[in-house]
Amino acid sequence: MKKSVIMTTLKKKIRERNYKFTMQRQIILQAFLDSKENHLSAEDVFALIHDSNPDIGLATVYRSLELFTSLELVKKLDFGDGRNRYELNDHNLAHSHHHLICLGCGKVVEFSYNFLDDLKKKVKKENAFNIVDYQLKFYGYCSVCEKNNLVQRKKILAR
């Protein structure tokens, strides 16, 4: 979908909940649309926009991300690196995506797999819990780190 169309949708969603579509909010959302990296921390966003917008403070970035999360425009993620990360919440995605986190180098790769529908029913029945969303994270080793691990293990065994 075209970026400008997405922005219009986001604007609408902000307005219809009676929040103001300020320049700052637009710029922050634009950063997500423009960034090659999908998983941005508050500091990342701040760095991305700061050169062209030195007047936007870090606190505003935090407050905007918090707002966007509550409006479900973005999703708050935790990859265990001590800071929150955010990604645009693509409601149109038929299959939700998840994250493979490399324990060696920290690289995060996305992975599609949708099993919510089946599980929603199962969990609802068994636990009296109405599932709204879920997060699935895999921890492992990417091919590069896996290779390094093997080399490392061989060295240890050779001692």
Next chain:
Amino acid sequence: MKKSVIMTTLKKKIRERNYKFTMQRQIILQAFLDSKENHLSAEDVFALIHDSNPDIGLATVYRSLELFTSLELVKKLDFGDGRNRYELNDHNLAHSHHHLICLGCGKVVEFSYNFLDDLKKKVKKENAFNIVDYQLKFYGYCSVCEKNNLVQRKKILAR
């Protein structure tokens, strides 16, 4: 399994990696064994042991939990409440368990479902990623909060 047997196993695992089984480490592990609550933050552990062991500092609790995590004696969890939580890593559990996090009241319920084996193969093949572990979190509403939500929605609609 008996608590004392578990403790012996934990002791062994610490010793065989050439770490010392100090009184502090034992007391912290014991807190997990004794606590009814499975998901403890560093502060929780500190509070649990502080009355009987006022000499154990919070920094030691943090350092121990970090060590235990690296030794895979405990698992580090994030429920989005701004602090890390830890639970004993039960390697004997045939089926791993996951967490249902109530968006209304924050209650966390455990839920068993094992699908790692199938997915491990699939992910390995498709993404060149060797999966070691995974975390699955569901967000939703427990029966109490769901009921409150419904009441709330009715009120809003009645306006």
Next chain:
DNA sequence: GTGCGTGCAAAGTCTTTGCAAACCG
């Protein structure tokens, strides 16, 4: 115009670290 939103700096919360003393093995 009015009230929500922002910038700045200060404060808050959780976690880590430096160092001398204590302790495990």
Next chain:
DNA sequence: CGGTTTGCAAAGACTTTGCACGCAC
């Protein structure tokens, strides 16, 4: 006895907040 581990306090990292000013609607 020697290298780990600990306690304490201080520092660090990320995030939130108070307040006066500014801007969207």
